[in-house]
Amino acid sequence: MPRSAPCVLLTGFEPFGGDSINPAMDVVRELAGERIAGHRIEPATLPVTFDGAHAALVAAIERVSPALVVCVGQAGGRARISLERVALNLVDARIADNAGAQPIDVPVITGAPDAYFTTLPVKAMLQAMTAAGVPAELSLTAGTYVCNAAFFALRHTLQTRWPSVRGGFIHIPWLPEQAARVPDAPCLALETMSKGIGIGIEAALQHREDISAVGGTVC
Amino acid sequence: MPRSAPCVLLTGFEPFGGDSINPAMDVVRELAGERIAGHRIEPATLPVTFDGAHAALVAAIERVSPALVVCVGQAGGRARISLERVALNLVDARIADNAGAQPIDVPVITGAPDAYFTTLPVKAMLQAMTAAGVPAELSLTAGTYVCNAAFFALRHTLQTRWPSVRGGFIHIPWLPEQAARVPDAPCLALETMSKGIGIGIEAALQHREDISAVGGTVC
Amino acid sequence: MPRSAPCVLLTGFEPFGGDSINPAMDVVRELAGERIAGHRIEPATLPVTFDGAHAALVAAIERVSPALVVCVGQAGGRARISLERVALNLVDARIADNAGAQPIDVPVITGAPDAYFTTLPVKAMLQAMTAAGVPAELSLTAGTYVCNAAFFALRHTLQTRWPSVRGGFIHIPWLPEQAARVPDAPCLALETMSKGIGIGIEAALQHREDISAVGGTVC
Amino acid sequence: MPRSAPCVLLTGFEPFGGDSINPAMDVVRELAGERIAGHRIEPATLPVTFDGAHAALVAAIERVSPALVVCVGQAGGRARISLERVALNLVDARIADNAGAQPIDVPVITGAPDAYFTTLPVKAMLQAMTAAGVPAELSLTAGTYVCNAAFFALRHTLQTRWPSVRGGFIHIPWLPEQAARVPDAPCLALETMSKGIGIGIEAALQHREDISAVGGTVC
Numbered sequence: 100m101p102r103s104a105p106c107v108l109l110t111g112f113e114p115f116g117g118d119s120i121n122p123a124m125d126v127v128r129e130l131a132g133e134r135i136a137g138h139r140i141e142p143a144t145l146p147v148t149f150d151g152a153h154a155a156l157v158a159a160i161e162r163v164s165p166a167l168v169v170c171v172g173q174a175g176g177r178a179r180i181s182l183e184r185v186a187l188n189l190v191d192a193r194i195a196d197n198a199g200a201q202p203i204d205v206p207v208i209t210g211a212p213d214a215y216f217t218t219l220p221v222k223a224m225l226q227a228m229t230a231a232g233v234p235a236e237l238s239l240t241a242g243t244y245v246c247n248a249a250f251f252a253l254r255h256t257l258q259t260r261w262p263s264v265r266g267g268f269i270h271i272p273w274l275p276e277q278a279a280r281v282p283d284a285p286c287l288a289l290e291t292m293s294k295g296i297g298i299g300i301e302a303a304l305q306h307r308e309d310i311s312a313v314g315g316t317v318c
Numbered sequence: 319m320p321r322s323a324p325c326v327l328l329t330g331f332e333p334f335g336g337d338s339i340n341p342a343m344d345v346v347r348e349l350a351g352e353r354i355a356g357h358r359i360e361p362a363t364l365p366v367t368f369d370g371a372h373a374a375l376v377a378a379i380e381r382v383s384p385a386l387v388v389c390v391g392q393a394g395g396r397a398r399i400s401l402e403r404v405a406l407n408l409v410d411a412r413i414a415d416n417a418g419a420q421p422i423d424v425p426v427i428t429g430a431p432d433a434y435f436t437t438l439p440v441k442a443m444l445q446a447m448t449a450a451g452v453p454a455e456l457s458l459t460a461g462t463y464v465c466n467a468a469f470f471a472l473r474h475t476l477q478t479r480w481p482s483v484r485g486g487f488i489h490i491p492w493l494p495e496q497a498a499r500v501p502d503a504p505c506l507a508l509e510t511m512s513k514g515i516g517i518g519i520e521a522a523l524q525h526r527e528d529i530s531a532v533g534g535t536v537c
Numbered sequence: 538m539p540r541s542a543p544c545v546l547l548t549g550f551e552p553f554g555g556d557s558i559n560p561a562m563d564v565v566r567e568l569a570g571e572r573i574a575g576h577r578i579e580p581a582t583l584p585v586t587f588d589g590a591h592a593a594l595v596a597a598i599e600r601v602s603p604a605l606v607v608c609v610g611q612a613g614g615r616a617r618i619s620l621e622r623v624a625l626n627l628v629d630a631r632i633a634d635n636a637g638a639q640p641i642d643v644p645v646i647t648g649a650p651d652a653y654f655t656t657l658p659v660k661a662m663l664q665a666m667t668a669a670g671v672p673a674e675l676s677l678t679a680g681t682y683v684c685n686a687a688f689f690a691l692r693h694t695l696q697t698r699w700p701s702v703r704g705g706f707i708h709i710p711w712l713p714e715q716a717a718r719v720p721d722a723p724c725l726a727l728e729t730m731s732k733g734i735g736i737g738i739e740a741a742l743q744h745r746e747d748i749s750a751v752g753g754t755v756c
Numbered sequence: 757m758p759r760s761a762p763c764v765l766l767t768g769f770e771p772f773g774g775d776s777i778n779p780a781m782d783v784v785r786e787l788a789g790e791r792i793a794g795h796r797i798e799p800a801t802l803p804v805t806f807d808g809a810h811a812a813l814v815a816a817i818e819r820v821s822p823a824l825v826v827c828v829g830q831a832g833g834r835a836r837i838s839l840e841r842v843a844l845n846l847v848d849a850r851i852a853d854n855a856g857a858q859p860i861d862v863p864v865i866t867g868a869p870d871a872y873f874t875t876l877p878v879k880a881m882l883q884a885m886t887a888a889g890v891p892a893e894l895s896l897t898a899g900t901y902v903c904n905a906a907f908f909a910l911r912h913t914l915q916t917r918w919p920s921v922r923g924g925f926i927h928i929p930w931l932p933e934q935a936a937r938v939p940d941a942p943c944l945a946l947e948t949m950s951k952g953i954g955i956g957i958e959a960a961l962q963h964r965e966d967i968s969a970v971g972g973t974v975c
Binding site for chain 3: 116174175185193203204215240243246311313
């Protein structure tokens, strides 16, 4: 029986680094099943392992045939929702992943290009989040850990197997209860993050092409 | 007819600096009328003027005869609830107040001491907020604007007229909708701030003496 | 008459953004003509224009036939010498360049890959600078302005025309006299930066392959 | 035999916290014996102990009968020369001092006031440093460790025994070789700090009264 409506695949991650929660998983749970701009939100949770994240992501894409893929990951220490612009073909793990692996300076996918840009309209998404009062920003680095690796695997997979499907990555800050234990750390409330991600998805669905707006950095 | 229960005076401020909202006012509104550890929360709003804040604060104290006074003010750019440890007898206004006054390097109250320490048990309050998952911190400076001036006036007034009444000042970050417009700025949700201030008041009422815990800075 | 020794091409930039100095130019001037690990330092100054930087860089490479190319640029607001790991094929100018151009979201070189990694052994360079007491760091973004554009043009040019020549980009902070005028801004002294760049070049010449060391970020 | 010229007492501190150097000691050594605005610079080194710093400071004042006292201390993590505005009568040690003592929430001097303002013309000093290209800033907190304790003891001693002698405290950043080992840390070169402190002393000697300039903070 055919699925009647198109969908958005929204992925989070399991907790990692000794933490028992991961706000990315909470945001995905909040939005799962919602309908945004005529698209149903299909959730998936990725393992925080260099070996497993890629396969889980591909399996989820094959399962739901999404029109759009948005992966969400935790960026402890950041203060705002970060719309990532570029995925690097580089793994350089500062801590071990959940399987105990800590690869240093190896490619995410051997033989793949050095990087892929997001195909999400991040400036339109930033504009929509800002207009709705959600603190957000563009980011030029998703790091070199499992988040970036999943982002790179996503873009490589879409580019090579489903080139018409757009996809990208959004980093989110710690929740208040995580930041409370870390001196000086900022955070966002779950409600603010879920609202922001929802608005971002809506803007992505509404803008096939990104808007033109100043968003760069001098250095 | 006598007031049956003791109360806590909780003050906020009007918006200032061109803004149309002030999270301190919102937090006070949220907690107004609540009962915390047997004390009723009595709200008051102070003007953001060097001339008017002091008088409005004294009038509110005279009106409600509080057992405890907690003044709350906005500290745009900070990431956590800041429990202020010291009020300075110094005004050095970087921007004009809501009456257009911008005094530079004058005392808050001529002839008063150079500073007063808070009489709130700020380490017990920090511990309680942290345990409840609310990001908070101790602060050694409340600045040199109207917030610090109100804090100093509060402590001087209590010290000289009601020495048994404890009181202090708490700075809070911007709300998400304020931070959304300022690059890189952190924020806290209103719910997180109201919860934190409520927990702080409860801890203050429960601890006549502060706890002993490391909380200082090296420089 | 043949040049007897191999050389390193070391480039800086003209002042930009209304400033009258550029520390990158000063560092290049300090090191010009020096001999490091048997290589002579050949200086060049690049214009801060999207149109001109690429051509000036290629002309300098053709002129001196370097064994190694190190481009240096100013990153006002950073606190340490930043060894850039990746050049993006993206221009998104927050301010106009010295020719008045402000391109938004266009490639540096149409048809070129999305990114190139540095071919400098940045972890060996970081280790050498740190051991010598020079504050340095790895960086995953060179921004989206002329610095990144020159870095990308360098890597694309080397990759396609001189694939055996290694090259990369180093960002440096403001000088003290620049930072003095900007609230909160950090800086490094010219002597510290020149020493650091010299040590970095020496390490690059001594390490044909980079060392393996943890240097990544979690997000 | 009488000392022919008036002098400035300039104090530094021994290394602490496991470090083998302290830039404050280096700056004092650099300026020792110099003549600034007709005043000879008399150096002294204070121990980093809550018990010993006060006595060593008083002994130095008695020994050299200064016209002005400037105490310098290290503030690792700060990026600029910090002109401290206020000394608190509070010790709250985050780490043990060099004698192993770690007092928490006790006064520096029992029975003394809660705070003293600096009697250095810090805005004139800031203006002079900035004009000379030295990154500096005003600071409203000298912390709660030995630096603040020495600053408070200085001001209390001058106020009660030599009220016509002005004195204050200046915090300085790490040296490059210290910052090199700490991720993200800023620093200043010894030359920049010595130059800045010299210029600050000169401005202090030239301005009996401070200038009026905006220098405050909103919160």
